[in-house]
Amino acid sequence: MDIFEKIKDNRGPLGQFAKEGHGYFFFPKLEGEISNKMIFNGKEKLVWSVNNYLGLANHPEVRKVDAEAAAEYGLGFPMGSRMLTGNTDAHEELERQLSDFEQKESTILLNFGYQGMVSAIDALIDRNDVIVYDSESHACIVDGVRMHMGKRFVFPHNNIENLEKQLERAKSITDKTNGGIMVVTEGVFGMAGDQGKLKEIVALKEKFNFRLFVDDAHGFGTMGKTGYGTGEEQGVQDGIDIYFGTFAKAMGSIGAFISSEENVIEYLRYNNRSQIYAKSLPMPLVKGALKRLELLRGRPELKENLWKITNALQKGLKDEGFNLGKTTSPVTPVFLSGEVDEAKKLIIDLRENYDIFCSIVIYPVVPKGTIMVRVIPTAIHTLEDVNRTITVFKEIKRKLDKGAYSSEKIASRA
Protein backbone atom coordinates (compact mmCIF):
# COMPACT_ATOMS: atom_id res chain seq x y z
CA MET A 1 0.00 0.00 0.00
CA ASP A 2 1.31 3.43 -0.93
CA ILE A 3 1.47 5.76 2.07
CA PHE A 4 0.00 8.69 0.15
CA GLU A 5 -2.91 6.47 -1.01
CA LYS A 6 -3.53 5.23 2.53
CA ILE A 7 -3.90 8.72 4.02
CA LYS A 8 -6.32 9.71 1.27
CA ASP A 9 -8.92 7.41 2.82
CA ASN A 10 -7.94 7.66 6.45
CA ARG A 11 -7.64 11.30 7.52
CA GLY A 12 -7.08 10.53 11.24
CA PRO A 13 -9.28 11.20 14.26
CA LEU A 14 -9.43 14.98 13.77
CA GLY A 15 -8.69 15.17 10.07
CA GLN A 16 -11.93 13.33 9.28
CA PHE A 17 -13.78 16.54 10.22
CA ALA A 18 -11.57 18.81 8.11
CA LYS A 19 -13.91 18.98 5.13
CA GLU A 20 -16.82 20.48 7.02
CA GLY A 21 -14.96 22.21 9.84
CA HIS A 22 -11.75 23.71 8.41
CA GLY A 23 -11.51 27.43 9.03
CA TYR A 24 -14.44 27.42 11.44
CA PHE A 25 -14.21 24.75 14.14
CA PHE A 26 -10.60 23.97 13.26
CA PHE A 27 -7.97 26.51 12.24
CA PRO A 28 -10.27 29.54 12.74
CA LYS A 29 -8.49 32.88 12.28
CA LEU A 30 -8.77 35.21 15.26
CA GLU A 31 -7.49 38.57 14.12
CA GLY A 32 -6.77 41.96 15.65
CA GLU A 33 -5.18 42.76 19.00
CA ILE A 34 -5.09 39.80 21.44
CA SER A 35 -7.83 40.85 23.81
CA ASN A 36 -11.26 39.99 25.21
CA LYS A 37 -12.70 41.12 21.85
CA MET A 38 -11.18 39.92 18.59
CA ILE A 39 -12.17 39.71 14.95
CA PHE A 40 -13.46 36.42 13.52
CA ASN A 41 -14.64 36.24 9.90
CA GLY A 42 -14.60 40.04 9.73
CA LYS A 43 -16.76 40.62 12.81
CA GLU A 44 -15.94 41.43 16.43
CA LYS A 45 -16.48 38.59 18.89
CA LEU A 46 -16.21 38.29 22.65
CA VAL A 47 -13.46 35.65 22.90
CA TRP A 48 -13.31 33.05 25.71
CA SER A 49 -10.89 30.73 23.97
CA VAL A 50 -7.32 31.84 24.54
CA ASN A 51 -5.17 30.97 27.54
CA ASN A 52 -3.81 34.49 27.94
CA TYR A 53 -4.74 34.14 31.62
CA LEU A 54 -3.02 37.25 32.96
CA GLY A 55 -3.32 39.38 29.84
CA LEU A 56 0.46 39.41 29.47
CA ALA A 57 0.55 38.41 25.79
CA ASN A 58 0.49 42.03 24.73
CA HIS A 59 0.65 44.05 27.93
CA PRO A 60 2.10 47.45 26.83
CA GLU A 61 5.28 47.03 28.92
CA VAL A 62 5.77 43.53 27.52
CA ARG A 63 5.23 44.64 23.93
CA LYS A 64 7.86 47.33 24.39
CA VAL A 65 10.46 44.81 25.60
CA ASP A 66 9.49 42.29 22.88
CA ALA A 67 9.92 44.98 20.20
CA GLU A 68 13.17 46.38 21.62
CA ALA A 69 14.70 42.90 21.90
CA ALA A 70 13.64 42.06 18.33
CA ALA A 71 15.18 45.32 17.10
CA GLU A 72 18.42 44.76 19.02
CA TYR A 73 18.98 41.04 18.37
CA GLY A 74 16.68 40.08 15.48
CA LEU A 75 14.78 36.82 15.69
CA GLY A 76 17.75 34.65 14.79
CA PHE A 77 20.04 35.29 17.76
CA PRO A 78 21.48 33.17 19.31
CA MET A 79 22.27 30.63 16.62
CA GLY A 80 22.52 26.91 17.26
CA SER A 81 21.54 24.84 20.27
CA ARG A 82 22.29 26.01 23.80
CA MET A 83 24.93 23.28 24.16
CA LEU A 84 26.99 24.34 21.17
CA THR A 85 26.64 28.01 20.27
CA GLY A 86 23.24 29.21 21.54
CA ASN A 87 23.79 30.02 25.22
CA THR A 88 23.57 33.58 26.62
CA ASP A 89 23.59 35.38 29.97
CA ALA A 90 19.91 36.19 29.45
CA HIS A 91 18.95 32.50 29.07
CA GLU A 92 20.83 31.69 32.29
CA GLU A 93 19.32 34.68 34.10
CA LEU A 94 15.80 33.57 33.14
CA GLU A 95 16.58 30.08 34.47
CA ARG A 96 17.85 31.56 37.76
CA GLN A 97 14.74 33.69 38.18
CA LEU A 98 12.42 30.77 37.43
CA SER A 99 14.27 28.58 39.98
CA ASP A 100 13.85 31.31 42.57
CA PHE A 101 10.15 31.71 41.80
CA GLU A 102 9.49 27.96 41.80
CA GLN A 103 11.61 27.40 44.92
CA LYS A 104 13.70 24.78 43.18
CA GLU A 105 17.47 24.52 42.92
CA SER A 106 17.74 24.75 39.18
CA THR A 107 15.86 25.21 35.89
CA ILE A 108 16.28 24.30 32.23
CA LEU A 109 14.54 26.29 29.49
CA LEU A 110 12.63 24.44 26.77
CA ASN A 111 11.82 25.78 23.31
CA PHE A 112 8.35 24.26 23.34
CA GLY A 113 6.72 22.68 26.35
CA TYR A 114 5.30 19.81 24.37
CA GLN A 115 8.60 18.61 22.96
CA GLY A 116 10.48 19.35 26.16
CA MET A 117 8.10 17.24 28.21
CA VAL A 118 8.27 14.27 25.81
CA SER A 119 12.02 14.51 25.79
CA ALA A 120 12.44 14.92 29.55
CA ILE A 121 10.38 11.80 30.28
CA ASP A 122 12.47 9.96 27.70
CA ALA A 123 15.73 11.25 29.16
CA LEU A 124 15.00 10.47 32.79
CA ILE A 125 13.57 6.98 32.34
CA ASP A 126 15.19 3.79 31.12
CA ARG A 127 13.76 0.35 30.33
CA ASN A 128 14.13 -0.82 33.95
CA ASP A 129 11.98 2.03 35.26
CA VAL A 130 8.19 2.15 35.45
CA ILE A 131 5.98 5.14 34.65
CA VAL A 132 2.62 5.54 36.38
CA TYR A 133 0.45 8.31 34.93
CA ASP A 134 -3.03 9.85 35.09
CA SER A 135 -5.46 8.72 32.37
CA GLU A 136 -6.37 12.30 31.44
CA SER A 137 -2.79 13.43 30.95
CA HIS A 138 -1.99 15.90 28.18
CA ALA A 139 -0.66 14.53 24.87
CA CYS A 140 2.89 15.58 25.77
CA ILE A 141 2.87 13.20 28.74
CA VAL A 142 1.19 10.43 26.74
CA ASP A 143 3.75 10.82 23.97
CA GLY A 144 6.62 10.87 26.47
CA VAL A 145 5.28 7.62 27.88
CA ARG A 146 5.08 6.21 24.33
CA MET A 147 8.85 6.63 24.03
CA HIS A 148 9.35 4.43 27.09
CA MET A 149 10.70 0.93 26.41
CA GLY A 150 9.73 -0.47 29.82
CA LYS A 151 6.47 -0.91 31.71
CA ARG A 152 3.90 1.82 32.17
CA PHE A 153 0.65 1.81 34.17
CA VAL A 154 -2.16 4.28 33.87
CA PHE A 155 -4.50 5.15 36.78
CA PRO A 156 -8.07 6.42 36.22
CA HIS A 157 -8.16 10.19 36.46
CA ASN A 158 -7.36 11.37 40.00
CA ASN A 159 -8.23 7.95 41.45
CA ILE A 160 -5.75 7.72 44.31
CA GLU A 161 -6.91 4.28 45.46
CA ASN A 162 -6.18 2.94 41.99
CA LEU A 163 -2.89 4.84 41.83
CA GLU A 164 -1.85 2.96 44.95
CA LYS A 165 -2.64 -0.34 43.20
CA GLN A 166 -0.60 0.73 40.16
CA LEU A 167 2.29 1.70 42.44
CA GLU A 168 2.17 -1.76 43.98
CA ARG A 169 2.32 -3.30 40.48
CA ALA A 170 5.15 -0.93 39.57
CA LYS A 171 7.06 -1.80 42.71
CA SER A 172 6.81 -5.52 42.02
CA ILE A 173 8.53 -4.85 38.71
CA THR A 174 11.20 -2.42 39.89
CA ASP A 175 12.06 -4.80 42.73
CA LYS A 176 13.12 -7.21 39.99
CA THR A 177 14.68 -4.77 37.53
CA ASN A 178 16.26 -2.53 40.16
CA GLY A 179 14.64 0.43 38.37
CA GLY A 180 12.79 3.43 39.73
CA ILE A 181 9.19 4.66 39.54
CA MET A 182 8.06 7.98 38.07
CA VAL A 183 4.51 9.26 38.66
CA VAL A 184 3.38 11.84 36.10
CA THR A 185 0.29 14.01 36.40
CA GLU A 186 -0.91 17.57 35.88
CA GLY A 187 -1.31 20.45 38.32
CA VAL A 188 -4.42 21.85 36.64
CA PHE A 189 -6.03 19.64 34.00
CA GLY A 190 -6.42 21.93 31.01
CA MET A 191 -9.65 20.47 29.66
CA ALA A 192 -11.86 20.25 32.75
CA GLY A 193 -10.02 22.61 35.11
CA ASP A 194 -9.81 20.25 38.08
CA GLN A 195 -6.53 19.94 39.95
CA GLY A 196 -4.38 16.85 40.14
CA LYS A 197 -4.55 15.45 43.68
CA LEU A 198 -0.96 16.39 44.34
CA LYS A 199 -1.30 16.41 48.11
CA GLU A 200 -2.60 12.83 48.17
CA ILE A 201 0.01 11.71 45.64
CA VAL A 202 2.83 13.28 47.64
CA ALA A 203 1.49 11.56 50.78
CA LEU A 204 1.94 8.19 49.02
CA LYS A 205 5.69 8.78 49.11
CA GLU A 206 5.54 7.58 52.74
CA LYS A 207 4.61 4.17 51.41
CA PHE A 208 6.27 4.01 48.00
CA ASN A 209 9.56 5.14 46.60
CA PHE A 210 8.84 7.26 43.48
CA ARG A 211 9.57 10.61 41.89
CA LEU A 212 6.71 12.96 41.01
CA PHE A 213 6.75 14.89 37.71
CA VAL A 214 4.00 17.53 37.44
CA ASP A 215 2.94 19.30 34.24
CA ASP A 216 1.58 22.59 35.57
CA ALA A 217 1.01 24.31 32.21
CA HIS A 218 -2.29 25.80 33.39
CA GLY A 219 -1.32 26.33 37.05
CA PHE A 220 1.88 28.32 36.52
CA GLY A 221 1.00 31.99 37.09
CA THR A 222 -2.62 31.30 37.96
CA MET A 223 -2.61 29.11 41.08
CA GLY A 224 -1.30 29.67 44.61
CA LYS A 225 -0.96 32.84 46.60
CA THR A 226 2.07 34.13 44.74
CA GLY A 227 1.23 32.31 41.50
CA TYR A 228 4.04 29.82 41.35
CA GLY A 229 1.54 27.09 40.72
CA THR A 230 -0.57 24.21 41.91
CA GLY A 231 2.19 23.00 44.24
CA GLU A 232 1.89 26.28 46.10
CA GLU A 233 -1.92 26.10 46.01
CA GLN A 234 -1.89 22.68 47.67
CA GLY A 235 1.13 23.38 49.90
CA VAL A 236 3.23 20.57 48.38
CA GLN A 237 5.76 22.29 46.12
CA ASP A 238 8.58 20.47 47.95
CA GLY A 239 6.95 17.13 47.18
CA ILE A 240 6.99 17.84 43.43
CA ASP A 241 10.34 16.45 42.32
CA ILE A 242 10.16 17.80 38.77
CA TYR A 243 8.03 20.84 37.95
CA PHE A 244 7.05 21.77 34.38
CA GLY A 245 5.61 25.14 33.37
CA THR A 246 5.03 26.76 29.98
CA PHE A 247 5.28 30.38 28.81
CA ALA A 248 2.43 29.70 26.36
CA LYS A 249 -0.43 30.33 28.78
CA ALA A 250 -0.15 32.71 31.76
CA MET A 251 2.84 34.44 30.10
CA GLY A 252 1.20 34.57 26.66
CA SER A 253 4.40 33.72 24.76
CA ILE A 254 6.39 30.68 23.61
CA GLY A 255 8.82 28.56 25.56
CA ALA A 256 8.69 26.47 28.71
CA PHE A 257 10.84 25.23 31.57
CA ILE A 258 11.52 22.40 33.98
CA SER A 259 12.65 23.09 37.54
CA SER A 260 14.12 20.50 39.90
CA GLU A 261 17.24 19.62 41.88
CA GLU A 262 20.54 20.79 40.41
CA ASN A 263 21.59 17.19 39.80
CA VAL A 264 18.47 16.49 37.70
CA ILE A 265 18.66 19.72 35.69
CA GLU A 266 22.34 19.22 34.94
CA TYR A 267 21.49 15.72 33.73
CA LEU A 268 18.73 17.14 31.52
CA ARG A 269 21.07 19.79 30.08
CA TYR A 270 23.24 17.01 28.72
CA ASN A 271 20.51 14.48 27.89
CA ASN A 272 17.27 16.30 26.96
CA ARG A 273 17.30 15.67 23.22
CA SER A 274 14.65 18.29 22.37
CA GLN A 275 17.14 20.92 23.57
CA ILE A 276 20.46 19.41 22.55
CA TYR A 277 19.37 18.84 18.96
CA ALA A 278 17.28 21.99 18.43
CA LYS A 279 17.90 25.70 18.23
CA SER A 280 18.04 27.78 21.40
CA LEU A 281 15.05 29.99 22.32
CA PRO A 282 15.45 33.27 20.38
CA MET A 283 16.59 36.26 22.43
CA PRO A 284 13.35 38.30 22.04
CA LEU A 285 11.44 35.39 23.60
CA VAL A 286 13.92 35.19 26.47
CA LYS A 287 13.93 38.94 27.13
CA GLY A 288 10.15 38.95 26.75
CA ALA A 289 9.85 36.09 29.22
CA LEU A 290 12.02 37.94 31.75
CA LYS A 291 9.69 40.95 31.50
CA ARG A 292 6.57 38.78 31.71
CA LEU A 293 7.95 36.98 34.78
CA GLU A 294 8.71 40.34 36.40
CA LEU A 295 5.08 41.43 35.88
CA LEU A 296 3.68 38.02 36.85
CA ARG A 297 5.57 38.28 40.17
CA GLY A 298 5.33 42.01 40.73
CA ARG A 299 1.76 42.82 39.73
CA PRO A 300 -0.53 40.72 41.91
CA GLU A 301 -3.49 42.68 40.56
CA LEU A 302 -3.22 40.71 37.30
CA LYS A 303 -3.92 37.42 39.06
CA GLU A 304 -6.51 39.10 41.28
CA ASN A 305 -8.34 40.28 38.17
CA LEU A 306 -8.17 36.83 36.62
CA TRP A 307 -9.77 35.36 39.74
CA LYS A 308 -12.34 38.15 40.04
CA ILE A 309 -13.54 37.33 36.52
CA THR A 310 -13.23 33.56 37.10
CA ASN A 311 -15.24 33.66 40.33
CA ALA A 312 -17.95 35.91 38.87
CA LEU A 313 -18.27 33.71 35.79
CA GLN A 314 -18.29 30.40 37.66
CA LYS A 315 -20.63 31.60 40.43
CA GLY A 316 -22.99 33.22 37.93
CA LEU A 317 -23.17 30.07 35.80
CA LYS A 318 -23.62 27.80 38.82
CA ASP A 319 -26.36 30.03 40.21
CA GLU A 320 -28.17 29.56 36.91
CA GLY A 321 -27.92 25.80 37.29
CA PHE A 322 -25.06 25.11 34.89
CA ASN A 323 -22.87 22.06 35.51
CA LEU A 324 -19.21 23.13 35.64
CA GLY A 325 -17.87 19.74 36.64
CA LYS A 326 -15.09 19.78 39.21
CA THR A 327 -13.15 22.86 38.18
CA THR A 328 -11.18 24.66 40.87
CA SER A 329 -9.13 26.76 38.44
CA PRO A 330 -9.89 29.45 35.85
CA VAL A 331 -10.55 26.76 33.20
CA THR A 332 -14.36 26.71 33.06
CA PRO A 333 -16.01 23.73 31.35
CA VAL A 334 -19.75 24.10 30.84
CA PHE A 335 -21.32 20.65 30.46
CA LEU A 336 -24.52 20.43 28.41
CA SER A 337 -26.54 17.47 27.15
CA GLY A 338 -26.69 17.06 23.42
CA GLU A 339 -25.39 15.25 20.36
CA VAL A 340 -22.41 16.18 18.21
CA ASP A 341 -24.58 17.73 15.54
CA GLU A 342 -26.39 19.88 18.09
CA ALA A 343 -23.04 20.97 19.51
CA LYS A 344 -21.96 22.26 16.12
CA LYS A 345 -25.16 24.24 15.63
CA LEU A 346 -24.97 25.59 19.16
CA ILE A 347 -21.46 26.91 18.55
CA ILE A 348 -22.48 28.44 15.23
CA ASP A 349 -25.44 30.15 16.93
CA LEU A 350 -23.18 31.41 19.73
CA ARG A 351 -20.65 32.80 17.28
CA GLU A 352 -22.91 34.16 14.55
CA ASN A 353 -25.97 35.37 16.44
CA TYR A 354 -24.53 36.29 19.84
CA ASP A 355 -20.95 37.17 18.82
CA ILE A 356 -19.39 34.96 21.47
CA PHE A 357 -16.41 32.81 20.48
CA CYS A 358 -15.95 29.64 22.55
CA SER A 359 -14.42 26.26 21.79
CA ILE A 360 -16.36 23.03 22.14
CA VAL A 361 -15.24 19.60 23.17
CA ILE A 362 -17.27 16.66 21.90
CA TYR A 363 -17.28 12.86 21.87
CA PRO A 364 -14.88 10.97 22.13
CA VAL A 365 -13.09 13.48 24.44
CA VAL A 366 -16.27 13.72 26.54
CA PRO A 367 -18.89 10.90 26.77
CA LYS A 368 -21.53 10.48 24.04
CA GLY A 369 -24.47 12.82 24.60
CA THR A 370 -22.32 15.41 26.39
CA ILE A 371 -21.21 18.75 24.98
CA MET A 372 -18.47 20.65 26.79
CA VAL A 373 -18.24 24.35 26.05
CA ARG A 374 -14.80 25.39 27.29
CA VAL A 375 -14.64 28.94 28.62
CA ILE A 376 -11.28 30.53 29.49
CA PRO A 377 -11.52 33.70 31.57
CA THR A 378 -8.60 36.13 31.64
CA ALA A 379 -7.54 39.20 33.57
CA ILE A 380 -8.60 41.40 30.65
CA HIS A 381 -12.23 40.30 30.56
CA THR A 382 -14.76 42.57 32.26
CA LEU A 383 -17.71 41.88 34.54
CA GLU A 384 -19.90 43.15 31.70
CA ASP A 385 -18.45 40.38 29.47
CA VAL A 386 -19.29 37.89 32.23
CA ASN A 387 -22.89 39.08 32.64
CA ARG A 388 -23.54 39.10 28.92
CA THR A 389 -22.13 35.62 28.56
CA ILE A 390 -24.23 34.19 31.39
CA THR A 391 -27.39 35.71 29.84
CA VAL A 392 -26.49 34.23 26.45
CA PHE A 393 -25.64 30.82 27.90
CA LYS A 394 -29.08 30.71 29.56
CA GLU A 395 -30.62 31.46 26.18
CA ILE A 396 -28.66 28.81 24.27
CA LYS A 397 -29.31 26.18 26.95
CA ARG A 398 -33.04 26.93 26.70
CA LYS A 399 -32.83 26.47 22.93
CA LEU A 400 -30.79 23.26 23.27
CA ASP A 401 -33.24 21.78 25.78
CA LYS A 402 -36.17 22.70 23.51
CA GLY A 403 -34.51 20.81 20.65
CA ALA A 404 -33.86 23.93 18.58
CA TYR A 405 -30.42 22.75 17.51
CA SER A 406 -31.62 19.34 16.38
CA SER A 407 -33.89 20.93 13.78
CA GLU A 408 -32.62 22.74 10.69
CA LYS A 409 -33.66 26.13 12.11
CA ILE A 410 -30.12 27.31 12.82
CA ALA A 411 -28.50 27.71 9.46
CA SER A 412 -24.99 26.33 9.30
CA ARG A 413 -22.56 29.03 8.29
CA ALA A 414 -19.50 26.86 8.59
Ligand SMILES: Cc1ncc(COP(=O)(O)O)c(C=O)c1O
Ligand atom coordinates in the same frame (compact mmCIF):
# COMPACT_ATOMS: atom_id res chain seq x y z
C1 LIG B 1 -1.17 20.50 30.04
C2 LIG B 1 -0.27 20.99 28.95
N1 LIG B 1 1.00 20.57 28.91
C3 LIG B 1 1.86 20.99 27.95
C4 LIG B 1 1.46 21.86 26.97
C5 LIG B 1 2.44 22.23 25.89
O1 LIG B 1 3.01 23.46 26.11
P1 LIG B 1 3.66 24.30 24.90
O2 LIG B 1 2.55 25.07 24.27
O3 LIG B 1 4.69 25.15 25.59
O4 LIG B 1 4.26 23.35 23.93
C6 LIG B 1 0.16 22.35 27.00
C7 LIG B 1 -0.27 23.33 25.99
O5 LIG B 1 -1.10 23.11 25.17
C8 LIG B 1 -0.74 21.89 28.00
O6 LIG B 1 -2.01 22.31 28.03
